[in-house]
Amino acid sequence: MPTGGPNPGDPAPALVTLGDAVTGEKSDSTLTVLIAFGANFLVALAKSWAAALTGSASLVAEAAHSWADTGNEIFLMIANRNARRPADEGHPLGFGREAYVWSLFAAMGLFVAGSAVSITHGIHELLDPEPATDFVVGYVVLGLSFLLEGTSFLQSVRQARREAATVHRDVISHVLATSDPTLRAVFAEDAAALIGLVIAATGLGLHQITGSATPDAIGSILVGILLGVVAIVLIDRNRRFLVGVQVSPPVRSGIIQALRELPEVSRVTALRVDFVGPRQLYLVADVDLSGDDPEPVLALRLRALEARIRESPAVVDCTLSLSAPDESDL
Numbered sequence: 001m002p003t004g005g006p007n008p009g010d011p012a013p014a015l016v017t018l019g020d021a022v023t024g025e026k027s028d029s030t031l032t033v034l035i036a037f038g039a040n041f042l043v044a045l046a047k048s049w050a051a052a053l054t055g056s057a058s059l060v061a062e063a064a065h066s067w068a069d070t071g072n073e074i075f076l077m078i079a080n081r082n083a084r085r086p087a088d089e090g091h092p093l094g095f096g097r098e099a100y101v102w103s104l105f106a107a108m109g110l111f112v113a114g115s116a117v118s119i120t121h122g123i124h125e126l127l128d129p130e131p132a133t134d135f136v137v138g139y140v141v142l143g144l145s146f147l148l149e150g151t152s153f154l155q156s157v158r159q160a161r162r163e164a165a166t167v168h169r170d171v172i173s174h175v176l177a178t179s180d181p182t183l184r185a186v187f188a189e190d191a192a193a194l195i196g197l198v199i200a201a202t203g204l205g206l207h208q209i210t211g212s213a214t215p216d217a218i219g220s221i222l223v224g225i226l227l228g229v230v231a232i233v234l235i236d237r238n239r240r241f242l243v244g245v246q247v248s249p250p251v252r253s254g255i256i257q258a259l260r261e262l263p264e265v266s267r268v269t270a271l272r273v274d275f276v277g278p279r280q281l282y283l284v285a286d287v288d289l290s291g292d293d294p295e296p297v298l299a300l301r302l303r304a305l306e307a308r309i310r311e312s313p314a315v316v317d318c319t320l321s322l323s324a325p326d327e328s329d330l
Contacts, residue, residue, distance in 0.1 A: 030080050032155050036186045037073035039152040043145045043193075044070050050141035056132045056207065057125040058200035058219035061118035062145070065196055065227060068114035069189050075106035076182045083277050093316050096277010097242060103181035104238040110189065111231035118224030122217045129213035135204060142201045146194065153190035159183055179245070180278040181238055192230045196223045247273045247281070256330050259287065264301060266290045269327035280316045283309060288323040298322060 044066035051059035079102035087094040132138070157171065160183060164174035175187045203219020206212075246252070252271060259268045267288035276282045289301055302320045309318040 030077075032159050032186050033073055033076045033080065033182050035155045036152040036190060037070065037077070039148040040066050040069040040073060040193075043148050046141045046145060050138050054132045054134045054138045054204075055130050056138055056200075056204050057122055057213065057216045058203035058207075058223065059138055059141070060121050061220035061223040062142075062196055062200045064117040064121070065114045065193065065223060066145075068110050068112075068117075068227070069193065071113065072106035072109055072185065072189065075102045075109065076185055078102045079106075080182055083280075087316065093276045093282055094280060096275075096280040096316065099181050099278050100238045100241045103185055104235060104242070106185055107231050107234035107238060110227055110234070115224045115228035115231055118220050118227060120224075122220030122222075122224060125213055125217035125220060129217065131211070131213060132204065132207050132216060135208045138204050139201065142197055142204070146197050149190055149193040149197065152186070153194060156183060156187040156190055160187055176233075176237070179241065179275045179280075181234075181241070182278075184237060185234055188230050188234060192226055196226055199223055199226070241275060245275045247275075255283075259285065262305070264289050264291075264305060267323055267327075267329040269323040269330060270321075271330060276316055279314055281314050282316055283318045285319075286321045286323045286327065 044063060047059055047063035047066050050056075051063045079099040082102065083094075083096045083099035085095040085098075160171045160175050160178075163178065163183075164171045167174065169177070175184050178184055199219050199222050203216040203222075206215030206219075247255070252273065255273060256268050256271055259265050259271075265287050268285060269288065270284075270286035272284045274282050287302075287305075289298055293301065302322070306318045306320050309315055309320075
């Protein structure tokens with residue numbers, strides 16, 4: 001059964017094939033987060049050592065950035081684990097939205113521990129500049145950090161590219177629209193990390209060339225602003241999914257068409273498909289069943305159709321009701 005993916009251009013496969021091919025989100029997120037955690041932890045240690053040795057404001061900002069990212073990956077691992085908990089009596093639609101709660105915590109951590117610290121330290125350095133030393137150490141650490149962060153970023157790009165190709169979207173659009181908050185967070189954080197490293201290297205280089213700590217301090221502030229923008233985007237996307245996001249109009253139209261093509265369905269008069277977690281959907285529809293069966297038989301047919309729809313790996317639950325005679329076909 002088809003259902004919605006988060007992207008406006010998603011194709012709408014036949015109803016019986018609903019799953020990863022529809023949402024475009026095969027769950028490789030655990031591997032992506034683990035790679036990001038390992039890379040960020042090693043980078044955070046290296047940057048902290050280099051920042052202490054050189055006294056560079058940009059390196060201090062980058063160290064704060066990497067420690068924030070490392071902590072965030074722990075939140076994202078919790079998000080992945082909790083979102084997979086099976087439904088129970090108190091939570092009939094499962095725990096999928098927990099992924100957005102923990103990812104929201106991670107984004108707020110990036111804002112506070114990364115952005116605020118970097119900007120504050122940069123301003124302090126502007127007001128009370130201190131000369132940096134051991135520039136070569138800083139360059140080496142930044143270069144190694146770029147390799148490690150780049151490895152993590154490539155993993156998130158590979159996952160995003162596979163999913164984006166499935167739903168015929170470009171990578172950036174898919175990352176912004178995906179229902180998987182961990183992929184979006186790792187992709188955004190690693191991209192910001194690579195840009196931040198370039199900013200830090202530029203600030204450090206200008207500090208060495210000019211002998212002034214001002215470029216280094218400005219670099220720290222710019223890193224903080226970059227992290228703040230990324231954090232705000234991530235906070236907003238998680239907020240949207242917590243409030244509730246429906247599938248895109250093209251996918252909705254495809255679902256309606258696929259429902260109509262079922263032999264037992266003659267009309268579809270209402271439809272709503274919401275994301276209740278990463279790759280997890282809840283479908284509600286009003287349908288007119290073919291034939292003139294008595295009400296008890298119609299109820300049994302509806303329950304059988306619901307069971308068929310729930311066989312899709314992407315559908316957490318499905319509720320079907322009979323259409324009223326005067327309701328128009330969608």
